[in-house]
Amino acid sequence: MSGLINETAVQYLLAAVVVLPLIGAAAALLPAPPGLRGRNPQQAVLRHGVTVTGVVLALSIALAIGFDHDHPSKIQATTDISWIPALDVRIHLGIDGISLPLLVLTALLTFLCALYSYFRPPFARTASDDGAPRAGGGSAKAFVALLLLLEAGTLATFAVLDLLLFFLAFEMVLIPMYFLIARWGGERREASAWKFILFTLLGSVVMLLGLLLVGLQGGTFDMVALATDNGSSLSHTTQLLAVLAIGIGLAVKTPMWPLHSWLPDAHTAAPTVGSVLLAGVLLKMGTYGFVRIVLPVAPDGMRTFAPYLAAFAAVGIVYGSLACLALARSGAKGDLKRLIAYSSVGHMGFVLLGIATLTPTGLNGALFANIAHGLITGLLFFLVGAVKERYGSTDLDRLAGATGAALYGKAPRLGALLAFAAVASLGLPGLAGFWGEMLAMFAAFSPAEGLSRPAFLTFMVMAGLGTLLTAAYLLVVVRRVCMGERLEPEPHPAVEGEPQPQAADEGHQPSTDPRARPGSAPGLADVRGHEFAAWTPLVALTVLAGLWPAALIGLTAPAVQQLLAGGK
Helix, strand or coil: CCCCCCHHHHHHHHHHHHHHHHHHHHHHCCCCCHHHCCCCHHHHHHHHHHHHHHHHHHHHHHHHHHCCCCCCCCCEEEEEEEEEHHHCEEEEEEECCCHHHHHHHHHHHHHHHHHHHHHCCCCECCCCCCCCCECCHHHHHHHHHHHHHHHHHHHHHHHECEHHHHHHHHHHCHHHHHHHHHHHCCCCHHHHHHHHHHHHHHHHHHHHHHHHHHHHHHCCCEHHHHHHHCCCCCCHHHHHHHHHHHHHHHHHHCCCCCCCCHHHHHHHHCCHHHHHHHHHHHHHHHHHHHHHHHHHHCHHHHHHHHHHHHHHHHHHHHHHHHHHHHHHCCCCCCEHHHHHHHHHHHHHHHHHHHHHCCCHHHHHHHHHHHHHHHHHHHHHHHHHHHHHHHHCCCEHHHHHCCCCCCHHHHCHHHHHHHHHHHHHHCCCCCCHHHHHHHHHHHHHHCCCCCCCHHHHHHHHHHHHHHHHHHHHHHHHHHHHHHCCCCCCCCCCCCECCECCCCCCCCCCCCCCCCCCCCCCCCCCCCCCHHHHHHHHHHHHHHHHHHHCCHHHHHHHHHHHHHHHCCCC
16 A cells, blocks of 8 residues: 655654654743643643644654555655764654554554643652652643653654664653653652663663764764665674674663663652653664664674574563562562563563564564563553552552452452453463564574574573463462452552642542442542543554554565665
8 A cells, every 4th residue: 555645745744753742842841821821730731741742643643644555665754964964974764664663652652641641640759858749830841841852752763764863862762761760750769760871871872882883884874874785894893893882782771681670670660651651662762773773784793693682582581570470479579560570571582582583573573572562561551550549559469468459349440451461461362462472482493594593492492481481470460469359448549659639630530539430349449531541542452463463564574574685
């Protein structure tokens, strides 16, 4: 199907998708016009966030409609403007079948986070206050501006085609995420934010050296030209150094075991929307870099390091699953957010394993698993945020008690959604989580020529063990949180671990919502309207991707084939 929108319009659409969040972030810091302030200045700026992210989502959908689906391997919607002539650095934008799904996923998740925050705004604290929320309009302005800046950096990462611009966009997301954790997070938020920023910055410094090495040795920073060159202008030693340096920076962001230790702390401390965006889109920047830059630019170096990447990925799959199983057992004082964070180490291990096979099957599986993880884990963090809001804690022992939290009886819809997300995450056939992991293991059974098949068979067995352990810990979580005796709950109203805002805030209902579903236990609200609106698209897309995987693989497969062929 050819694009339904002409090429020039598609070009402007992509530019608008990247630039509009930046303009929206700047506008969020300005005073609201008198006619748009409404009764509550804080709600006005949150409404601004919903509007801007909604427009960006609409533009990204229009971009997907205008994309030429008959030629998904072709770089489309290109903008190529000289920026720093002395270094041949250009403002080069473009998308293909690899980057388009990630672009739309980013726009969708950011919009859902903005919508969720409009009704459940997190309130900032400082280290010096007594725990009371700082509910001034400035906090809301800063929150929305940071959210839009984060969206702009992530969208730019998936759209730019220049190495230095990629690095700038890659780094652009760090500062907003740091402040989202440090200012709006829960316990140990400042320490977790510092750990996040230090790990990722150190990795980025090493990555920058690798990008400069490739650009200077290759004679250009243009990613399309370097991919077409396919490493022919880079010596084998240069390729090895480039893959090592760039790969370390990308592995930290992914994150790959053993460079993952910042992730559980960051997720545990982050507000709900911070966790959703961190897991849903920021982790994908690392794996996207492997596919977009490392693989086509330094193929010989990548082939040398592929078995090591696969080994780290396989260990990460088993390690993440075992860590989750330890957190899920009774008496372990396991935190539900921390458990899902460790699960991401395992799930992203499947993505890295697929990439390391250097086969079309493996790469398509990795790209599919990227999207599936963003949908499912984003939904899981939304649901865990709702559980924390109702109970005031994500400690599994506190939630489950001696008999289980019994969400099925107290909040049936919430319990059903949590169980759905859990079985989707464990890779149930027919849902999105199945296809990517299955293709990654299938590719490990028959890796690219020149790679050790016995080694990759070992990695495949380890990945298979990881899937069994994943099913085990997720079923334990469902049993402990969703099942049990239906005792009277003890709700602890909270928003992101903070006291509830005043009832005057628009759209805000306490967790003792009298509109809880009839038949549920008194005092515990079931799924509310704004939660239903924020979660339904993720549920629908998880089912759709599971039942119709060809819609996504049809986009990525031709682009992957061209990438492996050196852009030709």
